[in-house]
Amino acid sequence: MEVFYIDDQPVPFEKGEKILSAALRAGLEIPHFCYHPALSVVATCRMCLVDVTDLGNGRPAPKLMTSCSTDAMPNMRVSTQNDKVQEGRELVMEYLLVNHPLDCPICDQSGECTLQDHSYAHGTGHSEMEYNKRVYGWRDIGTFVQLERNRCIHCSRCDRFTREVTGTDEFGMFNRGHELTLDTFSDRVMTNHFQGNMADICPVGAITEKEFRFKRRAWKLRKVPSVCTGCSTGCNITIEHDRNEVLRLKPRENQDVNQWWMCDEGRLTYQQMNEREQRLAKPMGRVKGKLLQVTWQQLYDAVADRLEALKPKREQVVALVDTHSTLEEMFSLRRLLQEVFSSNQVFYPQQDWTQPESEFFIETLITTDKAPNQAGARLLGLKGSQEHDVISAMKSAKLLLVLGNPFTNEQPLLDLAGTTELMIHIASRQSEWTDRADAIFPGQNHAEKEGSFLNKQEHWQRFWPALRPSRHVRPEWQILSELLHMG
Known part of the structure; x- marks a missing residue:
């Protein structure tokens, strides 16, 4: 690549690239307002004025130039700090104010x-x-x-x-x-x-x-990189929070996934991260037909005894997993069923997805598939609900393990949950499965845990915890790993 010079510092550029674009790519700051890499150049704010002391041919520019609209040229020399530029910026600021x-x-x-x-x-x-x-x-x-x-x-x-x-x-x-x-x-x-x-x-x-x-x-907001859970696009986002409350979600640049953008529906998913009313806050076990709060150790002990009794009925073990679960959680669930029960009956609600056909990239960010990790479930070899008869498997199930809140609209499946000898529910919030469960392990929500998703394009994307979880909840992968070791 050829170079030009900004304040005597060499800056590489591509043919046709503007001074401002090359400077920003090189980590140099030139103040600007109207320029944005996704938008056309209009050069209306005039804040990015620079003094081109040498156009590359030994001659200076006759006046201050807008760096957003001026092509970089080989051996061009640009000043962004001299008195002429400073005076120009002062006048622009006074005009804008x-x-x-x-x-x-x-x-x-x-x-x-x-x-x-x-x-x-x-x-x-x-x-x-x-x-x-x-x-x-x-x-x-x-x-x-x-x-x-x-x-x-x-x-x-x-x-x-x-x-x-x-x-x-x-x-x-x-x-x-x-x-x-x-x-x-x-x-x-x-x-x-x-x-x-x-x-x-x-x-x-x-x-x-x-x-x-x-x-x-x-300035009070703390920012943590994450991934949107609104659909299978998996827009890269930043969770902005304060006092253990998510205040807003903003898009994070990723040219391979969402560029600079995200949809408004995805922004509103912050409300789910703050949900309190439907939150599963403490471990619960069914005692004499009633769900009661118990300690973690009491719940593990009670479940361990019943899991041991169910081992001979390996072919009658079924697991249902929510496609909002992380890759790590899905892997831990699959490993539990395979190693303890020699079963591979792990089902997820498969969704066919479509996206609008449009000449505008941003329209493709919204898909009908509201499952952020369906591609991850396929990668791990879990069974899509449209490929296998979940109801048939449930009819003979003696142990049902539900991770998250899948199939909540499938009444026949909910009804069959009552016919099992043991039902375990691992989730962060209540659903139709909660009242039918014999053991409830409270998990962490998306803003509280670390994990990864595989989006519709099969991009592996990691996210980090933003909120501090309650001491009464645990990561789902940890719960599943402890159940595995008990088995």
């Missing part, structure tokens, strides 16, 4: 606001603007986001997003000059399924998520 309100104390973007950061680093600290600022009211523009037009700096990222990424073209810029504003067409409400991404790419607090408004300051 002409109508921007001082909303930082109440703005959800405060603490992660690009305008705030660049104003501090490159602003003058004073303004010559002596006139009243223009004022707009806030607008409810979608089911997931809200618009505060007073804060907008007209970078047009949101406009380009709906036009170039979602293809819905339902949001745009209206009027010109001092009256320039953003809005939906005919004051309609947006209905696309990716509105949250508009809040993600907004460099200021003009577009904010309704779900997160006024909940927590950005």
Whole structure:
């Protein structure tokens, strides 16, 4: 690759690549607002101005150049810090702040606001603007986001997003000059399924998520890399939490899976991570027909005796597994049945999946398969429910082991659970299986555990715990491993 120089530092570039793109790839910072790698270049904010002291032919550029739209050239020399550039940035910041309100104390973007950061680093600290600022009211523009037009700096990222990424073209810029504003067409409400991404790419607090408004300051949030459990796409996400509560989910860049995006339905799965009412909080065992709270040791002892008695009935052991379970949990379940009972009757609810045919990549992120680890179940050789007769296996089952909450809509299977001699339920939350169980082992939810999924493209993806689990719950793989050692 050929090189050019930024502040005397050599930077490799590809033919046709812009100065800003090459600089960011090399880890060099040039302030900018309107540029985004997924969107077309418009060079409207002017914040990325640089001084090209040598165009590569021994001649300087006649004026400051926008680095987002200027091609890098061999042996070009660029200055990003000289007095000329600093003065240009100061003027741009003053212009952008002409109508921007001082909303930082109440703005959800405060603490992660690009305008705030660049104003501090490159602003003058004073303004010559002596006139009243223009004022707009806030607008409810979608089911997931809200618009505060007073804060907008007209970078047009949101406009380009709906036009170039979602293809819905339902949001745009209206009027010109001092009256320039953003809005939906005919004051309609947006209905696309990716509105949250508009809040993600907004460099200021003009577009904010309704779900997160006024909940927590950005600097209080702790961030942990994870994987979305909404469907089999497996979008890479960041769990943002505080005080052991998940506040929001945001997409994490992965060009092989979800690029920079995720759907709004996936963002709402944070609610399941905070669920308390349906949470299985303590181990329970059935005593004289009633489910009672017991200690972990009491439950293990009671189950161990009954498992030993069921060993001769190996062909009558069935396990059902939720496709929200991790690869590690599925492997531990399969190993338990194989090594203790010589059984391979592990079933999962198989789902056929389809995704919209679209010229826009983002539309392919939503699939009909809501099982984030169905590909993992196939890889481990578990049995899909549409390939084998689960009901037939259940009719003769003496031991039923349910991991997670699969088949909760299959009433015939739920009815057959009562005919078994022993039913073990390992899960993080209650379901139709809970009332039918003889032994309940409380597990950890997605935000509390470490594990991995295999997505629809068979990408192996790992995630880490964000929340601190209760001392009364344990990882499912650990529960299964302890049952294995008891057997």
